Amino acid sequence: MGNHRKTLGLAVGTILIVVCIIAGLAFLHYSRTDNRTAQPAPGSTQPSATAPRSSDTPTSTKMAKSLSDAYQACNKGVAFDETATTTEALVLEDSGKSLTVFSGNASDFSTLKCVASHLNIPANYTAEMLKKQDNPSMVSISWDGYSAQWTYNTRSGLDLYITSKD
Structure with a gap:
């Protein structure tokens, strides 16, 4: 009976940690301020904030497409389960503007590696x-x-939340 309570306590604690992490990530995401440039006055010679950017500059549309492409290429169709230690799950949200990678502590991290490759996450990270x-x-x-x-977390694994910086 004591081992059952201890196991149940650890499971509840792990779930609370995961819920707190997800809530923290959501808070960080939704608390960002909008840093868009103001529109120039009519007749101004300044470029418009909505003018097309050069092709080498990431745009929010390109970024969302890249996140969506990474999701499509790397998603194994595994539903998120906070108790699954050997699997990985992807969650695409905000109309493709955010991607979350959940990797269980005993997973092979193949989904993470796939996402890292598609989004060119620097090797040191x-x-x-x-x-x-x-x-x-x-x-x-x-x-x-x-x-x-x-x-x-050594018990639950990796939680990675990616967004575009627009």
């Missing part, structure tokens, strides 16, 4: 995630027009 070392603090990273927050 990916290597840090693949260490599978307990990192309860939220780590923020950015590259090529994306920003991400991730954390790793």
Whole structure:
């Protein structure tokens, strides 16, 4: 009976940690302020904030397409399950503007590696995630027009939340 209570307590604790992480990620995402440039006055010689950008500059449409493409290429059709330690799941939200990777602590991280490849996540960031070392603090990273927050828990695994920086 004591082992059952201990196991149940650990499961409830793990679920609470995962819920807190997801809530924190959602809060970070939705609390960002809108930093768009104001529209120039009529007759102004300044370029419009909505004018097309050069092809080498990431745009929010390109970024959302890249996130959606990564989701399509890497999604194994696994539903998120906070108790699954050997599987990985992808969640595409906000009309394709955010992508979350959940990798169980005993998974092979193949989905994470696929997403990292499609989104060109720098190797040093990916290597840090693949260490599978307990990192309860939220780590923020950015590259090529994306920003991400991730954390790793030795019991539940990796949670990686990626958005475009528009």
